[in-house]
Amino acid sequence: MSGSKIILTNDYEALKDELVLECGINSVKFFQNSDILLDDAKAAAKEAYIAENSLKTIVLIGNKFGIEAQNSLLLLLEEPPKNIRFILISSSKNSFLPTIRSRLLVENRLKPRAQEPSGLDFKKLDLKAIDKFIDEKMALEKSGEFGKNELKNMISSIFKEALESGIKFDKNELEHIKKLMILASLNAKARVVLTPLLLMIGEKI
Numbered sequence: 744m745s746g747s748k749i750i751l752t753n754d755y756e757a758l759k760d761e762l763v764l765e766c767g768i769n770s771v772k773f774f775q776n777s778d779i780l781l782d783d784a785k786a787a788a789k790e791a792y793i794a795e796n797s798l799k800t801i802v803l804i805g806n807k808f809g810i811e812a813q814n815s816l817l818l819l820l821e822e823p824p825k826n827i828r829f830i831l832i833s834s835s836k837n838s839f840l841p842t843i844r845s846r847l848l849v850e851n852r853l854k855p856r857a858q859e860p861s862g863l864d865f866k867k868l869d870l871k872a873i874d875k876f877i878d879e880k881m882a883l884e885k886s887g888e889f890g891k892n893e894l895k896n897m898i899s900s901i902f903k904e905a906l907e908s909g910i911k912f913d914k915n916e917l918e919h920i921k922k923l924m925i926l927a928s929l930n931a932k933a934r935v936v937l938t939p940l941l942l943m944i945g946e947k948i
Contacts, residue, residue, distance in 0.1 A: 747820055749835055755804050758832060758852070762802060771800045779805035784812035787820055787829075795826040804832040806887030813840050820846050823870040830874040835890060837930070859893075861900045863909040863941075868948050873941045880933040894927040894936060901940060907918040909945050919943070 752758050755775070762771050774787045787801050810832070820829055820843065829847075831839065836849060863876060880897070883889035902920060905912075912920070925938050 745879075746848065747823060747846075748850055749831045749833075749836075749839060750850045750852060751834065752832060752852040753834045753854060755832060759802070759804070762800065762830070766798070766800050770798065771802060773802045773804065775802075775804040777806050777870065779803050779808045781809060781811045781815060784809075784815045791819060791824055791827045791829075793911050794824075798826050798828065800828050800830060802830045802832060805838070806834060806890070808833065808838050808843075811838065811841050817842060817846070835892070840924065858896055858900050858903075861897060861904055863904065864899065864903060865910065865944070865948060868941065868945045870945070873938070873945060876941065877934055877937050880937060884933050889933060891927055891930050894931075894933055895924060898924055898927060898936065898940065901937075902946070905944050910944060916943060 750758060759773060772787075772790050774783050774790075776783050783803065783805075788804055791801055816829075823829060831843070831847070833839070834853065836844065836851075861876075864872070880889055880894075883893075898920070920940065923940055927936050
């Protein structure tokens with residue numbers, strides 16, 4: 744690796760190990776948080792201004808990167824101090840502002856994820872079960888562990904499992920599910936997408 748860049752991956756720990764092996768433990772500094780905020784960016788900038796005689800890699804890792812944090816790094820990414828390179832790591836290109844993406848090479852190392860089973864019991868899909876399921880997904884969403892890709896995979900799993908359990912959908916319902924998938928692609932919240940889907944299925948049981 745040479746030069747500052749963005750790396751997209753869904754295995755942060757493996758990439759951290761690779762960077763330590765490549766750079767040496769004393770030549771790489773990690774700043775990791777679920778949400779990279781202004782304080783994280785300031786800490787990384789402070790590290791960047793410590794004079795170095797050889798290459799030092801500063802790595803910021805987060806599920807999300809705050810707008811203030813990114814804006815504070817813009818000039819530093821464009822003209823880093825001598826012997827300093829930055830690597831920004833996240834699982835989604837949409838974590839970064841267009842102004843950041845335009846300044847850095849984007850390296851995509853995302854691997855397709857196996858479709859997770861929903862864990863729903865379609866024979867007992869009452870309002871209580873639906874609320875519990877959605878609350879669980881909202882908690883994961885809040886912690887940054889359930890983003891739009893996970894939501895889209897969950898819609899697919901629910902749809903597939905519903906079909907396998909004998910539930911049938913008419914043309915209008917299929918169109919509605921397609922629209923929910925589009926909403927998920929546009930970063931809609933889990934509750935907004937999963938509630939109408941599960942209520943639709945619940946009415947068929």
